[in-house]
Amino acid sequence: MKITFDSITKRYGELIANDAVTVSIESGTIHAIIGENGAGKSTLVKMLSGQVTPDSGSIAIDDKVIKGFSTHSAIELGIGLLGQDPMDFKNLTVMQSFTVGHRLNTSMMRNGLLRQEFERLNSVYDFNIDPKKKIYQLSIGERQQVELMRLLSNGAKVIILDEPNSGFSLEQKSKVFDALDGLTEEGCTVILVSHKLEDVLEYASSVSIMRKGTLVDTLDLPQSPGHLVDLMFGGHQEESVLQTESVTDTQNLVAKVQQSGQTIDLNLSKGMMVGAIGLQGSGVDTFLRNMFYDKSFLLTDAEGPIDKSSFGYVPADRLERGLFPELSILDHHALSSTLGHNVIDWTQIRSMCEDLIREYGIIGTPETKAHELSGGNQQRLMLSMMRSDINVAMLEHPTRGLDIQSADYIWDKLLNDKLSRTVTVFSSYDVDEIWNYSDYVLCFHGEDIVASCSINSISKTDIINNIAGNVIGRDE
Amino acid sequence: MAIVEFEIILAAIISMSAPLVLAVVGETISERVGIVNLSLEGSLLITAMIGFAVASITGSVLLGFIAAALLGGIIALLICFANITLYINMIAVGFTLTILLGKLSSYLGQPFVRIPGPYVPQIEVPWLKEIPIIGKAVIDQNVVVWLSIASIIIAWWFLYKTKSGLVLNAVGENPYSADARGINVKFIKYFYGTLGGAIVGMAGASFSLHSIYGWSNGHTLNYGWICLAIVIFGGWNPVRGAIGAYAFGGLQIMALKLQGVLFGLSQVLPLIPFPLMIMSLILIQYSQDKQFIPNRVRSILFGNQPEHLGDTFKRG
Numbered sequence: 001m002k003i004t005f006d007s008i009t010k011r012y013g014e015l016i017a018n019d020a021v022t023v024s025i026e027s028g029t030i031h032a033i034i035g036e037n038g039a040g041k042s043t044l045v046k047m048l049s050g051q052v053t054p055d056s057g058s059i060a061i062d063d064k065v066i067k068g069f070s071t072h073s074a075i076e077l078g079i080g081l082l083g084q085d086p087m088d089f090k091n092l093t094v095m096q097s098f099t100v101g102h103r104l105n106t107s108m109m110r111n112g113l114l115r116q117e118f119e120r121l122n123s124v125y126d127f128n129i130d131p132k133k134k135i136y137q138l139s140i141g142e143r144q145q146v147e148l149m150r151l152l153s154n155g156a157k158v159i160i161l162d163e164p165n166s167g168f169s170l171e172q173k174s175k176v177f178d179a180l181d182g183l184t185e186e187g188c189t190v191i192l193v194s195h196k197l198e199d200v201l202e203y204a205s206s207v208s209i210m211r212k213g214t215l216v217d218t219l220d221l222p223q224s225p226g227h228l229v230d231l232m233f234g235g236h237q238e239e240s241v242l243q244t245e246s247v248t249d250t251q252n253l254v255a256k257v258q259q260s261g262q263t264i265d266l267n268l269s270k271g272m273m274v275g276a277i278g279l280q281g282s283g284v285d286t287f288l289r290n291m292f293y294d295k296s297f298l299l300t301d302a303e304g305p306i307d308k309s310s311f312g313y314v315p316a317d318r319l320e321r322g323l324f325p326e327l328s329i330l331d332h333h334a335l336s337s338t339l340g341h342n343v344i345d346w347t348q349i350r351s352m353c354e355d356l357i358r359e360y361g362i363i364g365t366p367e368t369k370a371h372e373l374s375g376g377n378q379q380r381l382m383l384s385m386m387r388s389d390i391n392v393a394m395l396e397h398p399t400r401g402l403d404i405q406s407a408d409y410i411w412d413k414l415l416n417d418k419l420s421r422t423v424t425v426f427s428s429y430d431v432d433e434i435w436n437y438s439d440y441v442l443c444f445h446g447e448d449i450v451a452s453c454s455i456n457s458i459s460k461t462d463i464i465n466n467i468a469g470n471v472i473g474r475d476e
Numbered sequence: 477m478a479i480v481e482f483e484i485i486l487a488a489i490i491s492m493s494a495p496l497v498l499a500v501v502g503e504t505i506s507e508r509v510g511i512v513n514l515s516l517e518g519s520l521l522i523t524a525m526i527g528f529a530v531a532s533i534t535g536s537v538l539l540g541f542i543a544a545a546l547l548g549g550i551i552a553l554l555i556c557f558a559n560i561t562l563y564i565n566m567i568a569v570g571f572t573l574t575i576l577l578g579k580l581s582s583y584l585g586q587p588f589v590r591i592p593g594p595y596v597p598q599i600e601v602p603w604l605k606e607i608p609i610i611g612k613a614v615i616d617q618n619v620v621v622w623l624s625i626a627s628i629i630i631a632w633w634f635l636y637k638t639k640s641g642l643v644l645n646a647v648g649e650n651p652y653s654a655d656a657r658g659i660n661v662k663f664i665k666y667f668y669g670t671l672g673g674a675i676v677g678m679a680g681a682s683f684s685l686h687s688i689y690g691w692s693n694g695h696t697l698n699y700g701w702i703c704l705a706i707v708i709f710g711g712w713n714p715v716r717g718a719i720g721a722y723a724f725g726g727l728q729i730m731a732l733k734l735q736g737v738l739f740g741l742s743q744v745l746p747l748i749p750f751p752l753m754i755m756s757l758i759l760i761q762y763s764q765d766k767q768f769i770p771n772r773v774r775s776i777l778f779g780n781q782p783e784h785l786g787d788t789f790k791r792g
Contacts, residue, residue, distance in 0.1 A: 072658035101657025
């Protein structure tokens with residue numbers, strides 16, 4: 001199906017998410033929409049899936065203007081959205097979640113029709129998901145696979161992928177894109193919203209670039225990555241220079257880490273950046289959380305144990321644990337800065353808040369609510385809230401779902417601040433991030449820490465072998 | 477002799493718990509879809525009053541029940557409208573309503589206080605009532621008791637065995653996911669929220685027309701609050717909720733029966749459910765945090781709270 005967005009505009013308060021956006025997407029293609037965080041990509045596609053109503057403008061399918069989009073009518077039209085977070089039900093089983101809202105809606109569940117349908121898709125796409133499991137027992141990637149099967153089973157002709165890849169393992173990703181490739185040959189249209197240029201260049205045949213709510217250009221691929229990056233960031237992309245000098249100061253710092261029954265001593269130095277890496281689903285998922293909340297982490301310097309009150313924790317699920325979705329940026333800064341004084345000096349907070357918005361490049365006003373910010377801006381907000389007297393910074397997947405520029409910004413900031421802190425700990429699934437930014441590395445396989453050493457005494461291949469549990473590879 | 481005594485007590489428990497069971501089932505259905513009908517106490521009072529009043533005036537018990545069900549439905553509809561359409565906090569609305577309706581029942585019910593009136597008649601079922609235990613306890617009762625038992629089975633079957641029940645659960649679990657699947661979330665919430673209220677209305681009428689004949693101020697003995705606790709205690713499962721209701725009803729009956737034997741203690745007996753409920757809620761929470769009960773056992777024993785219970789659903 002051919003899809004045309006015609007001068008779509010959408011505002012959230014003072015924020016213009018989409019400003020007269022016009023895009024045309026050809027049938028039977030994988031069309032990518034790229035742009036930095038907050039460029040308005042998600043907002044645009046959510047109008048096609050009926051979750052967001054445009055203020056003005058229209059959407060046409062096969063040159064027929066569709067009026068009054070709702071999620072229901074979008075499904076009738078064969079439009080399926082695979083969101084950043086899977087839209088499922090944690091306490092239901094996979095099969096139940098697959099069934100809810102299914103078009104083969106019979107009042108009785110006794111028939112095995114849906115079960116057969118699930119098993120068929122499961123084997124066609126080689127996903128291997130157990131329908132009896134509860135949703136909360138699956139990884140994000142598996143949940144997305146269930147969602148994809150559900151969309152296809154409901155007769156989706158247009159599949160929108162709204163940055164779902166952050167949760168996919170490499171194997172899952174290739175399986176999913178194999179499935180999508182096959183579908184375009186059957187005439188399906190795939191819209192891939194992403195900030196990962198590699199994915200776009202590898203899978204898409206055309207691309208629309210968005211910047212600050214407007215459409216910059218629509219191009220056929222392939223294009224040079226540099227050109228696309230220029231268009232995404234308006235040509236002002238500065239090559240960020242990241243310091244990678246490692247810390248050699250030998251101030252005695254001993255960390256005791258307890259993980260799944262083992263106790264490991266880490267010999268760290270002040271100002272070090274410690275990276276924890278593992279595959280998704282391994283102990284690395286909850287490592288930092290446990291460190292922060294439990295007594296599984298003890299840090300001692302020459303003067304004795306370091307007090308937990310100077311620990312700062314930035315969780316991965318920004319809206320669930322990190323921020324208050326309904327509170328504004330101003331409220332967040334008031335919360336984080338007036339601890340100790342009970343009466344809030346709003347004028348002072350406002351000026352401080354405006355400074356921080358500028359300093360951290362947050363796209364929003366002091367009144368913007370946290371849930372209205374894009375992922376990258378939420379991350380910036382969390383960093384901007386970290387008090388300056390934090391000695392031990394713990395960041396869970398600090399660049400999860402961020403575009404290159406936002407991610408670079410975050411790393412710049414962390415590397416800048418690391419020397420003024422006792423230690424900075426972060427977790428990641430990305431070997432390159434660990435390799436580029438950490439001074440000390442912890443490798444997880446399953447629930448265990450299988451290697452912990454200075455980054456200088458391990459190779460990138462060894463890290464990969466360790467987290468894959470491939471110890472033989474290390475010996476070779 | 478002992479068997480006869482036991483049969484009588486069991487029959488009394490099942491009969492007396494009927495309004496509680498209906499209220500618990502109704503509230504469970506509402507809460508499963510995400511709507512907390514906190515007006516339960518007030519709803520029971522006003523529907524008990526209206527049910528009795530209508531039955532007295534028209535002489536028809538059936539009309540009394542219909543009026544009570546309608547009123548219960550309207551009250552729940554009001555809460556739904558406030559929350560689903562106007563985005564007002566349903567807890568605040570429910571709480572205000574419970575006080576308002578309680579006072580209103582006293583005011584409007586003045587002419588009906590302690591006057592004799594109609595009640596649900598016992599129905600004679602030949603030979604079936606001769607079956608040991610069940611005959612007395614279940615068969616030799618009236619329509620209200622049968623209805624309360626049927627409501628447990630139907631609610632359980634509907635919630636766990638039908639596609640519509642699954643949709644109901646899904647909306648309470650995560651209305652946003654349900655919305656993304658083209659389910660009319662607002663309609664579903666309105667529908668089951670109101671249906672739950674109508675069942676609560678019938679529970680109210682069965683107080684005044686079945687378990688405690690007639691009308692007096694505060695006629696429902698604060699059982700509305702108890703039912704709210706039983707719904708949680710029952711893990712939002714109608715069968716477990718009903719067991720809780722029978723247990724509570726049982727202790728009330730035991731207290732009456734043992735009055736002569738236990739003297740002071742018989743006054744304590746009806747109070748046992750309250751600390752018991754608090755203890756079990758603590759146990760549920762504690763087991764969740766500490767995992768000392770395996771998750772599997774826990775989910776069988778306690779069940780999960782609908783994830784978006786009491787939340788206001790609002791699209792972006």
